[in-house]
Amino acid sequence: MSISSRRVVATAFGGPESLAVEEVSLAEPGSRQVHVEVRASGVNPADVKSYARAGKPSDLPLPLGYEAAGVVRAVGEGAADDAGPLSVGDEVIVFRTRGAYAADLVVPDSALTRKPAGLGWPEAGGLLLAGATAFHTLEATAVAEGDTVLVHGGAGGVGLAAVQLARLRGARVIATAGERNHDLLRELGAEPVTYGDGLLDRVRALAHDGVDAALDLVGSDEAMDVSLALVDRDRIASIANFTRGPEEGIRLLGGGPGADAGDQLRAAARPELARLAGEGRLRVLVAATYPLDDAAQAHRQIATGHTTGKIVLVP
Known part of the structure; x- marks a missing residue:
């Protein structure tokens, strides 16, 4: 049985006017995969840059978003994270993934970190990329x-x-x-x-x-x-x-030409960052939240370069 969901995509390269919400069907999670019902997705400048310049037409429509947080709804065989086996109902942070501006995600367990109970959904969704x-x-x-x-x-x-x-x-x-x-x-x-x-x-x-x-x-x-x-x-x-x-x-550092992506280092930092945020020692300041349908407005806000803190999409 497939999973019916919604996600934000760029339908063309250029500005936020190209963003649209589309219906999508996801396969049930396979081995070491997890279905996450998304509660919040972080918006980042990298999301805007991913479609701002001309690219390959074959990449369109381009799913957007690299980070999210949500609740586990189904678990494939052997799925686990750094804290142990994953179960339905677990609250998790997803990073790094592709297409995180969505109501549902099916992701490998390697993209998951447990969400501390005391960390709000918008804060969790905007924690890990930054x-x-x-x-x-x-x-x-x-x-x-x-x-x-x-x-x-x-x-x-x-x-x-x-x-x-x-x-x-x-x-x-x-x-x-x-x-x-x-x-x-x-x-x-x-x-x-x-x-x-x-x-x-x-x-x-x-x-x-x-x-x-x-x-x-x-x-x-x-x-x-x-x-x-x-x-x-x-x-x-x-x-x-x-x-x-x-x-x-x-x-x-990062995704630019000649830069050190630091993928392993960044992935290894996830549990510690989540722990610090859960303890209140690392604050995630949320500037604004928007529904998925208003992703274009969220991108216009972040493109100003004058936003203090994180912008988050809430399905």
Whole structure:
């Protein structure tokens, strides 16, 4: 028997106007697969980028979304995660997968992590892509207790996770953001600075003893120039500047050309990230939730680049 569901797809390459919700039939889970009824799906800039540029017509319609959270509704033979065998009714986080903007998913058990009971559905659905990316940036730059870390883009989804994870490691965090987000960053333990002209001087005024590591989460020339002026190249990482990054010899992380995807490292971080979020030590700030039918509006919001926290779709 097949599973009837709905999912969001891009029907063409270009803008959010190409997004549509389609009916789809999923096969019952096979060996080491699980049917998850989705309760929340995280929206990320990578989702927008996946169809913003021209691609292969054969890829259309293109399913969107890399992360979700939901309830196990059926379990294939031998399905288990890091906590043991999976059962109907288990609450799980799905990452990494494809087509997560959906009411139902059938995924391999390797994509699942148990959802802590105290973690809300929108928070769980938006936790792991940004959280695992932030974890990767800290590992790549060897951030440790006593370090001073400069986080460019501290109020974005990855930035908020990086600020908190760096603080949990015992690092001092200086984070760039617009003034409207300074109070939030202070609440999370960071020292905010406003980006724009004079950023280098403002950071130097705060960090009299220097900066040990820099995380470029925005991809601007300003972020690159300030990082290079303050930090050794081997402790700078960028998830966004794939133009100057190779020229400057810094670490590139993620899905861009020449970048370290860090798939194994990110996957291994999932249980710890879930545990920290469940304990309230890693907060997932949800900026807005939308139904699947309003995915285009969610993408318009995230494309502004000025969203504080995560946007989440709720089927």
